[in-house]
Amino acid sequence: MQTPLLRHWLLCGLFLLATACDLGKAEPRPLRLTTVKWAGFTPFYVARDLELYPPPGLDIVRLSSGVDATHAFLHKRADFTAGSLTEAIRFLDQGADLKIVLVTDTSNGADGIVARQGISSVDDLKGKRIAVEIGTEAQYLLIRALSLRALSIDDVTVVSMPPEACIAALEQGQVDAAALWEPFLSTARERGMSLVFSSRQIPGEIVDVLLAQRDAAETRREEVAGVLLAWHRAAQAMKQPERQEEAQRSALRYLGTSKEALRASLAGVEIVDLEQNRRLLDRGSRGASLWRAYELTARFMVEHRMVKSPPPDASAVIDARLVERALEARP
Secondary structure, eight states, X not given: OOOHHHHHHHHHHHHHHHHHHHHHSOOOOOEEEEEOSOGGGHHHHHHHHTTXXXXXXXXXEEOSSHHHHHHHHHTTSOSEEEEEHHHHHHHHHTTOOEEEEEEEEEESSSEEEEEOTTOOSSGGGTTOEEEEOTTSHHHHHHHHHHHHTTOOGGGSEEEEOOHHHHHHHHHTTSOSEEEEETTHHHHHHHTTOEEEEEGGGSTTOXXXXXXXXXXXXXXXXXXXXXXXXXXXXXXXXXXOHHHHHHXXXXXXXXXXXXXXXXXXXXXXXXXOOHHHHHHHTOTTOSSSOHXXXXXXXXXXXXXXXXXXXXXXOGGGTBOOHHHHHHHHTOO
């Protein structure tokens, strides 16, 4: 038979044990995203500044080049990275175990090739030195532009460098042209370079996506869906008159550009919200489709030796369930 004193100590012991167990539970760490500077990724930063990410939050690391973003993702220093379909397929070629969970934007003029005076067309690029960051959508854009004029990458001299360096190299006469994206494209044009080709001429081909490590997509599904919903709400805020000014301040901080350049940058991209994602990720859709974009990009990259081996089937890479989960979680 238990005495009141014994019962008291038993209850205290149980309380202390339960408390110790609670203290031993590690708080989930924030998810981590790496990006480069690109107009289409602006909603990630708007969502952060508007405090739209649910706990445990999202840490965003902006890197100076696509190469840095590649290394961070491949070495699992980030749960997400935002990049183009071209980059996604290159990650897969290098052994990444990833899922495409969101279409962030499509480029409609925000990627392009600029050149010094005297070069006015893609035909004029033959035999010239062209700056481009290898492994990014800019490389795809360059090869695609050349192919439309029956030229190949072997008809030019490629000089690999990050976008910031491309502009300086153009001004100093080290290269004749450069493949760039916004806001670097607008900066180059402001400094007198001429536009000879842009993604407007290949509509629907330059698609940017959010890539997730497979283990994050599978084991932290609710948190990932929360990030997607925050993206959606930020994309909407950028269009709402009552929130546009605040969203614009966030975008200007992220891109480090003028209001005029910001407008030009955003005019060249279509930011894709969750409702649009639902349609793009619908495999049976007869309209624009991420599935078809993936297959076309993969085929092009294989044909032009941009990857070592054929990429996996889209069904092994694209995960539409997280967009659906985010839509279900809307208030």
